[in-house]
Structure formats: structure tokens, C-alpha cells
Amino acid sequence: MNAPEKVVMDGAAAVIPAAGVSRFHESARAQVAGAAHYIDDLPEVRGTLFAAPVMSNVAHGRLVGIDDTAARAMPGVRDIVYSRDVPGDKMLAAFAGDEPVFAIDTVQHVGQVVGLVVADTVMAARRAARKVKLDIEILPAILSVHEAHAAQSYVLPPVFVKRGDAARALSRAPHTLEGTLEIGGQEHFYLEGQVAYALPQEQNQWLVHSSTQHPGEVQHWVAHALGLHNHAVKVECRRMGGGFGGKETQAGHLAVWAAVAAHKLRCPVKLRFDRDDDFMVTGKRHPFAYKYTVGFDDNGLLSGLKLSMMANCGFSADLSGPVADRAVFHADNAYYLADVDIASYRCKTNTQSHTAFRGFGGPQGVIVIENILGDIARELGLDPLAVRRINLYDAAQPVGTPIDTSPEARNHTHYGMAVEDNILHPLLERLEASSAYQARRSAIALWNAKSPVIKRGIAITPVKFGISFTATLFNQAGALVHVYTDGSVQVNHGGTEMGQGLNTKVAQIVADELGVPFERVMATASDTSKIPNASATAASSGTDLNGRAAQYAARNVRDNLASFVCGLDGCGAGAIRFKGGQVISPVATRDFTDVVQRAYANRIQLWSDGFYRTPKIHYDKATLTGRPFYYFAYGAACSEVAIDMLTGESRVLAVDILHDVGTSINPAIDIGQIEGGFVQGMGWLTTEQLVWNEKGYLSTHAPSTYKIPATGDIPARFQVELWPEANREDNVFGSKAVGEPPFMLAISVYEALKEAIAAARGDGARVLLIAPATAENVLCAVMRPAGAD
Structure with a gap:
């Protein structure tokens, strides 16, 4: 859909800004025409082989032996890759270090990858993988969050956040309710499944095409598994067919598996899951279980809350720590909790290792308080909207007004952050x-x-x-902006495009910063050799971080051009304007391309980098307090x-x-x-x-x-x-x-x-x-x- 464009009058010329108006997604036409390439659409290098996973059929057991004789005899099979074939660290480079590249001595869930069959075709590899027989001694499995909590089976230690005296508030409350709640997980169901294509390069360098939200992490994981420095691995991702968090860490598994196979066989290897295997191997949104006691008055105003949150994390930590943390942060949603006691348990079960999903634990926090307020309203026979409204944080004050820090003020979260911009009342x-x-x-x-x-x-x-x-360190981004002598512009940043329009928005921002039409700006593939150490495209921060970094990069080029024009016209840099594809000074109006060409002839730098880090944020990870x-x-x-x-x-x-x-x-x-x-x-x-x-x-x-x-x-x-x-x-x-x-x-x-x-x-x-x-x-x-x- 295209909304009416906002037109800015500049003298006699009507200038349509690039940002602030509805524009088509930069890949929309190519996607409709089938001309937008995803990883599996890329031309395959001669000699490319194809891999398929060998998966555990037991939830928990000791891996006694493997019989792959029948699989190796299948037509087209080249080899089978196991943990012993990993040249570097046999554990993935995840922060908790608790997940093997391939299962080693034990299996931890049905679907855990034990090895890869590598063959001449995709179907040959998949058929052979199902012929591999695993000898597994079955061990007791924990399959529910309640079993895990009872057994104190956790992937990470529990976390507790308290404010005030919840027990005292509950004892004095006119009314109390006790309850439980069960919320299921969710499959990401991206249209493009998980896929990676690993290609050996010269001098033990590697190119990996990965459908990933985090190319920098894939680079690190692959290098770690191959026993190389990061600079030897280049990861590219032009676009994904959906991610929703499912390709933040878990795309790294496929990239590592494909790279290990390619390393062993000395040829390119592609690994693409079919939908069933994708379901069985990859993690989901964390299912949660809750137990709570809440106190409230006759109007439904909360006066105390004791809440236990049990996250089903699966068999390894993955991103469960920060997911569960965010659930704690959002257990208030829009409401002031004066006296609160929250316990967060990160439970280990013998299922897929659950991972990031849109909202990243936030939905699991929000739903429990909304459930509680709805129950209170029905208990009291009140309109639930009235109960929600009475519990809201204080409304925002006019901009520039100091925030009220008095004890009576209802504007600080249970983790200590001031809520300064609450617009929910109006x-x-x-x-x-x-x-x-x-x-x-x-x-x-x-x-x-x-x-x-x-x-x-x-x-x-x-x-x-x-x-x-x-995780505060991820709130940073870099970008490159190149202006070419024909007046066209290329921008590259550390974010990834998964259909959400990030590249379109970044191009709009850069176009306005340089004062050129939107059509002149092209955003290129995410590439670890261009923007190093980039954060994942997640936490809804893609445009905030990468858009600002690209704006700064474009601004640097613009300032270079402005200084050059100032030298020509004898005016101050602040007098130069860039609008509608023109560079306007008090003396003359020039075409942007002409200025660029003259600047190049005078050896003026026409490219620049930009870097941005989010200000104001800080918090104590041990106590979960501060301003996250x-x-x-x-x-x-x-x-x-x-x-x-x-x-x-x-x-x-x-x-x-x-x-x-x-x-x-x-x-x-x-x-x-x-x-x-x-x-x-x-x-x-x-x-x-x-x-x-x-x-x-x-x-x-x-x-x-x-x-x-x-x-x-x-x-x-x-x-x-x-x-x-x-x-x-x-x-x-x-x-x-x-x-x-x-x-x-x-x-x-x-x-x-x-x-x-x-x-x-x-x-x-x-x-x-x-x-x-x-x-x-x-x-x-x-x-x-x-x-x-």
C-alpha cells in the first residue's frame, strides 16, 4: 500500500522526501517476479555436494554405537560426517558452551543431529540418512517444565527480582487470588527453511552463504568449529524468507555442519532442511508455566504480587537466559507493581533447545499480568478495561518536565527504570x-x-x-555509504533483511541525508567482510541501530561535499543544502551528480563509514536492575x-x-x-x-x-x-x-x-x-x- 506522499515546497520546486512516506519494499517487484535470490536459488559451484541430517530417535540416551553400512552403500553417497570429523572445538561457540556440534556420547532430544550424510543429490542424502542405525541406551527423560522444576533441572541458575514487600502487601490486601497458567510454544514457520552453503576458498579461507539474522555469529561459530581465526571466514546474506528469531542462533548450526562436511570432503556442501526436519531439529518459542498470588482492592488496584515463571528451555541454554530475563522485565507490561516478588526458573528438558522468537520472552511476560488483571475484573464484576486503566503507570509529563521520583509516583518499573514517556492514558x-x-x-x-x-x-x-x-554490548551498529561518480549511492550495514523492510528504510534515510531521490540508493547484502562484529538483527532494533549508523555515514559524505562546495562559493558549510537531487548554496544550485564528479576530480572522499551505539542504557545482569x-x-x-x-x-x-x-x-x-x-x-x-x-x-x-x-x-x-x-x-x-x-x-x-x-x-x-x-x-x-x- 502507498499512502499519500508528503510534499515539501522548496522555492518553486516540489521536493518529495524519501523518508516519512510509504514506499514499496526494495525487493517487492523482484520477489513477485521470482527474481529475488535466496540461498537455495544461488547458482551451485561445480562439485557441490548435498547434506542431510542423521537424527536421534530417542529423547535421552547414551550413544553406544552407529551402524552406517547400509547408508554408505546407497547410490550417490560420498561420506558421513560425525563429531570426530570436527577439526576445531567439538562444542559450538554458544555463550554457555553446553551444546555439541554433533552428539558425542549422549543424545538429549528426539531430532538431535548425530551426523550428516553427504551425497551427490539432496534426495540421495536424505534417503541414506534414514538408513543410519543408532544404538542408543535409553536414559530417563524430562519432558515437562513441571518435572524439570521438581528435579531442579535447569540450563541456567534461577533469577529472583523483588521490590517492596510482596508478602506483607498480600497479607494486608482486601482480596487475593491464587492461580496457574500454561502457555505453549510456537514454531517459527518461516517460508524459507534453514539453509547454508559452505564453499572452501583459497588459502584455507571460507565463504558461507547463510540464511541468518546474525552473520557475525555464524562467522564466529564456523571459525571456531574449523579451528580458524574469524578473518578466514566470510558470511553473506542478501535476504531471508522470514526469520522471526528462528535464524538468530539456530542458523549457525547448519552453517557449522555444512562447513565441517565441506572441510572433510574438500568441496562445497549445501545443507537445506525439509520442513519436517526443520521442525524436529530447531527450537521454538519457549513454553512457560506460571504460579501466582495477587492482592488487590475493591477497584482492582494491585497491592502485591508473588509470581513464579518456569521457562521450558529445552536441552541447552541457547538464548534462554536473556529470553527469560525479558519475560521478567515485561511481567509488568503497562502496570505499576509496587510490591512484587518474581522468581524465574530456566528449566532443562529433553526437547529441542528453545530459542529467540518475535518478542523474545516479552509476550510470555505480558500475558501473565494481562491474565491476572482479567481474572481480577471478573472476580469483582468490573469492566476489565477499568481495572487495566487504574493500574497503569503514570502518564507522561510534558517534554522537559523532570520526572517525579517521590515514593508516591507510579513511574518506575520493578527493575528500576523510569517510565518517562507513557502515552497509554490518551x-x-x-x-x-x-x-x-x-x-x-x-x-x-x-x-x-x-x-x-x-x-x-x-x-x-x-x-x-x-x-x-x-545484552547491552549488542546495542551498536556500523554502516558504509559509497557515492559513485554517476551520483548513485550504495549502502551496506550490519543488519539483515528478512522481509521486514529494513533495507528499504535504511535506503530512505540515506537518500534524505544526501538529498537524492530514493531510487538512487541501493542497499547490498549483509557481509561480514564489510561490517565486522555486527549484532543480530533482532530486538526490534534493526532500523534504530543500522539506520542511524547509515545516516551518520551518509552525513560524513555530505559534509565532505558541503565543504567542497563552500570552497567553490566562498560560504559557510551550514549554508549548503541537499534537496531533490540538487546541492544548493547561496551562490548557485548544482546537480548532485555534477558536484560529485567535480569533487572526485578534486580528490574529495566520496565514501564513509558510520557507527552508532545506543545511549543511556545500562543494567546489572546479576540483579536485573537498571535501564536496559x-x-x-x-x-x-x-x-x-x-x-x-x-x-x-x-x-x-x-x-x-x-x-x-x-x-x-x-x-x-x-x-x-x-x-x-x-x-x-x-x-x-x-x-x-x-x-x-x-x-x-x-x-x-x-x-x-x-x-x-x-x-x-x-x-x-x-x-x-x-x-x-x-x-x-x-x-x-x-x-x-x-x-x-x-x-x-x-x-x-x-x-x-x-x-x-x-x-x-x-x-x-x-x-x-x-x-x-x-x-x-x-x-x-x-x-x-x-x-x-
Whole structure:
């Protein structure tokens, strides 16, 4: 979609800025035409071989032996690669150092990769891999988070965060509720599966094409496994067909496996998972279980909270530490918690090692407090929106007003960060009015009184989401901007493009900084030989970090050109303007290309680097206190649903969203991210159910057994509006991050379902709805006896 462009008048000329208007995704036309290349589309070098994984069929056991005789006899098979073939460290270079490249002495989950079959074709490798027989002595397996917690089986030590005296507050509260909650995981289901292509180069150097959100980490992991320095490995990624966090660390596994195989066979090796293998090998969103006691008064105002969060991390740490940390950080969502005691347990189970997923633990934190507030409202017979509103952090003060630090002020999080920019009070008021929430709530009550089978529910839930990597060192970025003598511009940065429009936004920023048309700027593939040590494209910080770094790089080139023109015209550098493809001084107006060519002839530097690090952030990792985030992004959604009391089936009827992206760099892309994030969140909470059987086998490992939202699940009414206010912090273009925050707006669907279930039950009892709210789980919630957990 293309919104109307904002036109800036510059004298007699109409200048259309590159940023702040809707522009097509830079690869859109190529993608529609099938001309946008992904890793598996790249031309294969002569001699390329293909790999397929040999996987454990046991959840936990001792690896006694391997019989690969039948596999080696299969047509086209060249070799089979095991742990003994890893030339460097046999453990992956993950921060916890707890995951082997290939299984060594034990297997830890069904689907763990024991080795690779390498063959002349993809299908030959896959057929042979299934012929490898593993002799495994079965050991006891831990398959649930509750078993793990009871056995104190953790991938990392528990973390505790406290403020005030929760026990005392609970003892004095007029009302208390105790409860539990179970929230399932989620498969990333990117359209492009995991893939890597490793090519040996001269002098023991390597080129790896990886579908990854973190090329720098892939470079480090491959070098570590091959026993090389990082400079010997180059990683490239032009684009991914979706990532959602699933390619932040786990793409590194395939790159390492392919590189080890290529090292052994001395030829290029490509490894691409089919969908079933991708499901079985890779980690998911962390499932969580909760236990809580909450105190509150007659109006629903919280007066104490004791909360235990148990994250199912799988068999290794991966990114579970920071994921669980962020869940702790977002257990408040938009609400002030005066007296709180949070315990976070990072549980080790014999399943896939769970990993980053859009929101990175934030959704698992937000949903528990929203669930609690919804239950309080139903307990008191109040409108849940009123209960949410009374518990909000204090509204933001006018810009420049010192923040109130008095004990009475409700503007500091439980981890010690001041909430200075809270716009949820006016934002909720506007959404309540624009969605006609009160009128619809009354109409739904009348509907439910007359309808014996179909019950409806409506809910508004807000989101306050912190923007920055919680690992402070990752909040940095670099970029290169090259201006060529024909006036065209190339930008390269450390971020990766996974369909979210990062390259488009960066190109818009660079175009405006140089005052040239958007079409003159090209963003190129992420490349570790151009931008070293780049952070992952994650934490919704891609544009914040890389856009600012690219802006600084472009500014350096612009300043060089401005100084040159000043020398020609005898004026100050501040008098030079770059607009509409022209360079304007008090003396003359010149074409940008002409200025570039004259500057080149005078040996003026026409390229530059740019570097940016996020200011203000700091926190103590041991106590989880400080300021881990640069700013907060806000939003709210109103969702209306219907359930069938006889079958448990549900449908989302209408959604109204008001979301804060600051000053939008590209409204079309931002709205697309909001819509996509919401629908993905809706899938997490309604249809996407992961089921492991009693032997630890993932039964839902294909589209036939795992249901993501489809076009028929999109509500007939789906309205998205952007909040019209710039970021109060000095962020690029006044924008705010948009990738992850909208995901949590879908919690409004879950809360609306609970409202409908409460109406269906009609007994005033608390609703216990296991997520995802499949038809079975909805029906169970409707039929569950009052007071049963």
C-alpha cells in the first residue's frame, strides 16, 4: 500500500522526501517476479555436494554405537560426517558452551543431529540418512517444565527480582487470588527453511552463504568449529524468507555442519532442511508455566504480587537466559507493581533447545499480568478495561518536565527504570472511543443473554515494550555509504533483511541525508567482510541501530561535499543544502551528480563509514536492575471474538489497533508489520499447538498437524491506526521500533476469549484457559468445574 506522499515546497520546486512516506519494499517487484535470490536459488559451484541430517530417535540416551553400512552403500553417497570429523572445538561457540556440534556420547532430544550424510543429490542424502542405525541406551527423560522444576533441572541458575514487600502487601490486601497458567510454544514457520552453503576458498579461507539474522555469529561459530581465526571466514546474506528469531542462533548450526562436511570432503556442501526436519531439529518459542498470588482492592488496584515463571528451555541454554530475563522485565507490561516478588526458573528438558522468537520472552511476560488483571475484573464484576486503566503507570509529563521520583509516583518499573514517556492514558482513551468499545460491550452482553450456543467476548489490552538488546554490548551498529561518480549511492550495514523492510528504510534515510531521490540508493547484502562484529538483527532494533549508523555515514559524505562546495562559493558549510537531487548554496544550485564528479576530480572522499551505539542504557545482569531499554513502544488493541459452546471452535470477528511507531519512516511497511505481528501473535494464542508425546517425539511436525493462521482467519474488520507523535528520545527520524511490539497486541484476543468463556459459564468463576486456545482447550475451559485448576 502507498499512502499519500508528503510534499515539501522548496522555492518553486516540489521536493518529495524519501523518508516519512510509504514506499514499496526494495525487493517487492523482484520477489513477485521470482527474481529475488535466496540461498537455495544461488547458482551451485561445480562439485557441490548435498547434506542431510542423521537424527536421534530417542529423547535421552547414551550413544553406544552407529551402524552406517547400509547408508554408505546407497547410490550417490560420498561420506558421513560425525563429531570426530570436527577439526576445531567439538562444542559450538554458544555463550554457555553446553551444546555439541554433533552428539558425542549422549543424545538429549528426539531430532538431535548425530551426523550428516553427504551425497551427490539432496534426495540421495536424505534417503541414506534414514538408513543410519543408532544404538542408543535409553536414559530417563524430562519432558515437562513441571518435572524439570521438581528435579531442579535447569540450563541456567534461577533469577529472583523483588521490590517492596510482596508478602506483607498480600497479607494486608482486601482480596487475593491464587492461580496457574500454561502457555505453549510456537514454531517459527518461516517460508524459507534453514539453509547454508559452505564453499572452501583459497588459502584455507571460507565463504558461507547463510540464511541468518546474525552473520557475525555464524562467522564466529564456523571459525571456531574449523579451528580458524574469524578473518578466514566470510558470511553473506542478501535476504531471508522470514526469520522471526528462528535464524538468530539456530542458523549457525547448519552453517557449522555444512562447513565441517565441506572441510572433510574438500568441496562445497549445501545443507537445506525439509520442513519436517526443520521442525524436529530447531527450537521454538519457549513454553512457560506460571504460579501466582495477587492482592488487590475493591477497584482492582494491585497491592502485591508473588509470581513464579518456569521457562521450558529445552536441552541447552541457547538464548534462554536473556529470553527469560525479558519475560521478567515485561511481567509488568503497562502496570505499576509496587510490591512484587518474581522468581524465574530456566528449566532443562529433553526437547529441542528453545530459542529467540518475535518478542523474545516479552509476550510470555505480558500475558501473565494481562491474565491476572482479567481474572481480577471478573472476580469483582468490573469492566476489565477499568481495572487495566487504574493500574497503569503514570502518564507522561510534558517534554522537559523532570520526572517525579517521590515514593508516591507510579513511574518506575520493578527493575528500576523510569517510565518517562507513557502515552497509554490518551492512547487507550482514543482507542476506546474509535472502536466503540463501551457500546459493543453492552451489545455483546445482550447477545450473550439471548444466544444459547454462540457466545461473544471483547477486550482491550495495551502493550508497553522496551526497545534495546538486554545484552547491552549488542546495542551498536556500523554502516558504509559509497557515492559513485554517476551520483548513485550504495549502502551496506550490519543488519539483515528478512522481509521486514529494513533495507528499504535504511535506503530512505540515506537518500534524505544526501538529498537524492530514493531510487538512487541501493542497499547490498549483509557481509561480514564489510561490517565486522555486527549484532543480530533482532530486538526490534534493526532500523534504530543500522539506520542511524547509515545516516551518520551518509552525513560524513555530505559534509565532505558541503565543504567542497563552500570552497567553490566562498560560504559557510551550514549554508549548503541537499534537496531533490540538487546541492544548493547561496551562490548557485548544482546537480548532485555534477558536484560529485567535480569533487572526485578534486580528490574529495566520496565514501564513509558510520557507527552508532545506543545511549543511556545500562543494567546489572546479576540483579536485573537498571535501564536496559532506550525507550518504550506503546500500543493497544480491541478484539471481539465468538465461541461455539458445543464444539469449542472460535473466531476473531473484529480487531481495532492503535499503535505507536513514533514518526513513521515508511507507514506502509509499519502497518504491514503491525498486521503481520498481530496475526502471528493470534496464531500463538489460538491455533499453533506443539505436542510432544510421552517419548519426547514432536507429533506436530508438519503443516498437516500444525496450524498457522491462514487468510480465512483474518477478521472481517481489521483496522490499524498509527499514534501521531514522534519518539521522545533522539532516535533516527523520530521513529520507534515496530517489529516485536505488535505481536503482544494479540493478547487482546486471548482475553476476549476468556470473556466469552465466562459468559458461557455464567457462574462467575475464574476462567482457566490453556494457550493456545484450540477448540479442545476452549471447550475444556467452558466445562471445567468452578475453582478447578
